[in-house]
Amino acid sequence: MCPQRSEKVIEGEKQEAMEEEEEEETKVSDVSLKGLSKKLEEFAKERDWEQYHSPRNLLLAMVGEVGELAEIFMWRGEVAKGLPNWEESDKEHLGEELSDVLLYLLRLSDVCGIDLGEAATKKMVKNAIKYPPKAT
Numbered sequence: 001m002c003p004q005r006s007e008k009v010i011e012g013e014k015q016e017a018m019e020e021e022e023e024e025e026t027k028v029s030d031v032s033l034k035g036l037s038k039k040l041e042e043f044a045k046e047r048d049w050e051q052y053h054s055p056r057n058l059l060l061a062m063v064g065e066v067g068e069l070a071e072i073f074m075w076r077g078e079v080a081k082g083l084p085n086w087e088e089s090d091k092e093h094l095g096e097e098l099s100d101v102l103l104y105l106l107r108l109s110d111v112c113g114i115d116l117g118e119a120a121t122k123k124m125v126k127n128a129i130k131y132p133p134k135a136t
């Protein structure tokens with residue numbers, strides 16, 4: 001292989017790696033409720049857990065996770081927005097518990113046949129009519 005050709009090949013590989021990296025980032029930032037629901041369904045299927053994912057079980061599991069979320073804030077007094085004085089590990093823990101609540105909520109919606117993205121969008125329209133913005 002001539003040196004020029006090999007440089008081209010290396011450049012192409014670099015480009016490919018960058019594109020792959022970008023694709024990976026896009027996947028995380030472009031996460032959708034539908035996409036998460038699909039992944040949760042697959043997660044349950046792969047473990048034969050669909051039998052346990054009844055509406056009532058999922059609701060109770062979600063309430064349990066809300067309790068775990070509340071525990072993080074318990075006895076701390078008022079907490080400033082952005083959690084400026086929190087340890088990184090506490091923030092990470094908070095992210096995990098928030099995620100558990102979201103994931104169970106999505107799974108619950110899914111097994112109830114509710115498209116949560118659609119329902120929440122409609123509800124926001126209803127909220128805006130009920131609570132109109134301040135006239136300027």
Ligand SMILES: Nc1ccn([C@H]2C[C@H](O)[C@@H](COP(=O)(O)OP(=O)(O)OP(=O)(O)O)O2)c(=O)n1
Pocket residue numbers: 049052068099100103104
């Ligand atoms: N039957 C189950 C059990 C778990 N999960 C998923 C949804 C939640 O995101 C997470 C909950 O897992 P755990 O019950 O292990 O709860 P925690 O992660 O909060 O662990 P711990 O209670 O030990 O802090 O796993 C699930 O989909 N179905």
